[in-house]
Each structure stands twice: as C-alpha cells, then as structure tokens.
Amino acid sequence: xxxxxxxxxxxxxxxxxxxxxxxxxxxxxxxxxxxxxxxxxxxxxxxxxxxxxxxxxxxxxxxxxxxxxxxxxxxxxxx
Numbered sequence: 001x002x003x004x005x006x007x008x009x010x011x012x013x014x015x016x017x018x019x020x021x022x023x024x025x026x027x028x029x030x031x032x033x034x035x036x037x038x039x040x041x042x043x044x045x046x047x048x049x050x051x052x053x054x055x056x057x058x059x060x061x062x063x064x065x066x067x068x069x070x071x072x073x074x075x076x077x078x079x
Contacts, residue, residue, distance in 0.1 A: 001026060001037075002026045003026070003029045003034065004027065004028055004029065005028075006028060009028045016038065020038050021040055023040055025037060025038065025039040025040075026038055
C-alpha cells in the first residue's frame with residue numbers, strides 16, 4: 001500500500017480522495033510513521049475481504065507444474 005507524506009496529502013487532497021473513491025487505498029504518514037489509512041467509504045472492512053483461497057476448487061494445478069517446459073527451458077539456456 002502506498003504511503004503519502006502529510007504535506008503532500010494536504011497539497012493533493014482532491015486527487016487522493018478521487019483515487020480512494022476508485023478503490024485505491026493508501027496511508028498518510030507523518031515524519032515517516034503511518035498515521036491514517038484512507039479507503040473508500042463503502043469499501044469492505046478488512047475482516048470482510050477474502051484474498052487467500054478465494055479460488056479454492058476453481059482450478060487444478062497439474063502435478064508436473066514445476067517441470068512444465070523443462071526441456072525447452074534447458075535448451076534455451078544452452079543445456
């Protein structure tokens with residue numbers, strides 16, 4: 001998440017509010033220390049956001065995933 005210094009935030013407040021309204025969250029810092037997190041008013045709380053595992057069961061990673069294209073890659077690097 002981007003951190004923005006307090007002076008810059010005061011100078012560019014309307015631009016930053018527009019970014020937050022589009023869904024971009026950022027942190028306002030004073031003397032390098034985070035002071036406030038700015039998000040859109042209607043954005044979901046952190047407890048409501050699901051990131052890890054949100055595609056569980058939607059696809060399957062092949063068992064040979066770590067070896068896919070192994071011969072071609074070796075050949076490209078002169079092996």
